[in-house]
Amino acid sequence: MLPFKLVYSDDYFLPIGAHVFPAEKYRMIHKRLLESGIAEAPDFVAPQPAGDDDILLVHTPEYVRKLKTGTLSPLEEMQMEIPYSPELVKAFWLSAGGSILAADLALRGGLCVNIAGGFHHAFPDHGEGFCMIHDVAVAIRRMHKEGRLQRAMTVDCDVHDGNGTAGIFPPKSRAGQPLPSAGGVQHHLRGVSAQLRDSSAGELEVFTISLHQANNYPAYKPPSSIDVNLPDGTNDEQYLGWLEQALSSALRQFEPELLCYIAGADPYKEDQLGGLALTIEGLKKRDELVLGVARSRNIPVMITYAGGYARRVEDTITIHCNTVLAAREVNGQMK
Numbered sequence: 001m002l003p004f005k006l007v008y009s010d011d012y013f014l015p016i017g018a019h020v021f022p023a024e025k026y027r028m029i030h031k032r033l034l035e036s037g038i039a040e041a042p043d044f045v046a047p048q049p050a051g052d053d054d055i056l057l058v059h060t061p062e063y064v065r066k067l068k069t070g071t072l073s074p075l076e077e078m079q080m081e082i083p084y085s086p087e088l089v090k091a092f093w094l095s096a097g098g099s100i101l102a103a104d105l106a107l108r109g110g111l112c113v114n115i116a117g118g119f120h121h122a123f124p125d126h127g128e129g130f131c132m133i134h135d136v137a138v139a140i141r142r143m144h145k146e147g148r149l150q151r152a153m154t155v156d157c158d159v160h161d162g163n164g165t166a167g168i169f170p171p172k173s174r175a176g177q178p179l180p181s182a183g184g185v186q187h188h189l190r191g192v193s194a195q196l197r198d199s200s201a202g203e204l205e206v207f208t209i210s211l212h213q214a215n216n217y218p219a220y221k222p223p224s225s226i227d228v229n230l231p232d233g234t235n236d237e238q239y240l241g242w243l244e245q246a247l248s249s250a251l252r253q254f255e256p257e258l259l260c261y262i263a264g265a266d267p268y269k270e271d272q273l274g275g276l277a278l279t280i281e282g283l284k285k286r287d288e289l290v291l292g293v294a295r296s297r298n299i300p301v302m303i304t305y306a307g308g309y310a311r312r313v314e315d316t317i318t319i320h321c322n323t324v325l326a327a328r329e330v331n332g333q334m335k
C-alpha cells in the first residue's frame with residue numbers, strides 16, 4: 001500500500017464529448033495505477049462534492065447562480081471552451097470536493113494526490129480554458145476557513161500560465177522585479193516576509209509560482225509571485241534548472257504550511273497544446289524535485305493534475321502515474 005492516499009471517483013469524468021481534453025484520463029489513470037501495481041484498491045478514497053458554500057469562498061454568487069441555472073451567456077460558455085451541462089457542473093463540484101479532501105489529508109499525513117483538479121484557468125466570476133471551478137483555490141480557502149492554514153504556496157508546472165490562480169491570489173506589491181541572472185524569470189516580491197511570520201493576523205497569504213511557456217495560452221498572464229516565462233523548446237535540463245531556482249527563491253521568502261503542486265502533463269514534448277520539449281523522464285524528475293524539496297522541509301503537499309494533451313493519450317497517463325511513483329519514491333527515501 002502507498003504511504004499516502006489517492007482521492008478518486010469514476011465521476012471525475014468530464015462529459016464534454018469529443019474534445020482535445022481527454023476527459024477519460026482520470027479513469028485511465030485509476031486503471032493504470034491498479035494494473036501496474038503502483039497502487040492498490042485501499043489506497044483510493046472517494047471524495048464528496050464541494051458544498052456551494054465552499055465554491056462561494058472563491059467564486060462570485062452571480063457566476064455560481066449562472067452555473068446552477070444554466071444561464072451562462074454564449075460568450076461565457078465559449079470562453080470556458082467546454083460545453084456547458086448540469087452534469088459538467090456536478091463533475092467540477094466533485095473535483096473541488098476532491099481537492100478539499102486532498103488538502104485535508106495532506107495537512108494530516110504530509111501528502112495526498114487528487115487524481116483530478118488543477119483547474120487553474122478558472123476566475124472568480126468566469127471559467128476559461130477547460131476550467132469551470134478553481135478547485136485548488138477552493139481547497140486553500142476552505143482550509144483557511146477551518147483555521148488550519150494561513151500560508152499556502154502554489155507550484156504550477158502546467159505548460160500554461162496559472163492565470164486564474166494569479167487572479168484569485170494576486171501578489172500584493174512591488175510588481176515586476178526581475179532576477180539579476182534570469183531574463184525569463186520575474187519576481188513580484190511582496191515585501192511582506194516579516195508580516196508573513198506574524199501568525200496573529202489570521203489573514204490568508206498565498207504565494208504563487210507559475211512555470212509556463214511564454215508563447216502560449218493565455219495571451220494575458222496576470223503576475224504571480226514568481227513567474228518563469230519559458231522559451232519555446234525548453235528541455236529537461238533547462239526546465240529543472242529554472243524550477244530549482246524558482247523553488248529555492250520562493251522558499252527563501254515564504255514558509256508555506258501547505259504546498260499545492262499543480263502537476264500538468266503538458267510540458268511534454270509530444271503535447272498538442274504545448275511547445276516545450278520535456279521528456280517523460282524529465283517530467284518525473286520535475287515531480288521528484290518539487291516533492292523532494294517539500295519533503296526535506298517537512299511541507300505538506302497536495303497534488304492535482306491539470307492539463308495533458310499528448311498525441312498518444314497513454315503518454316499523458318504515464319506522466320500522471322509517474323507523479324504517484326515519484327511521490328512514493330520520495331516519501332520512501334526520506335523515511
Ligand SMILES: [Zn+2]
Nearest residue numbers: 158159160307
Ligand atoms: Zn495546460
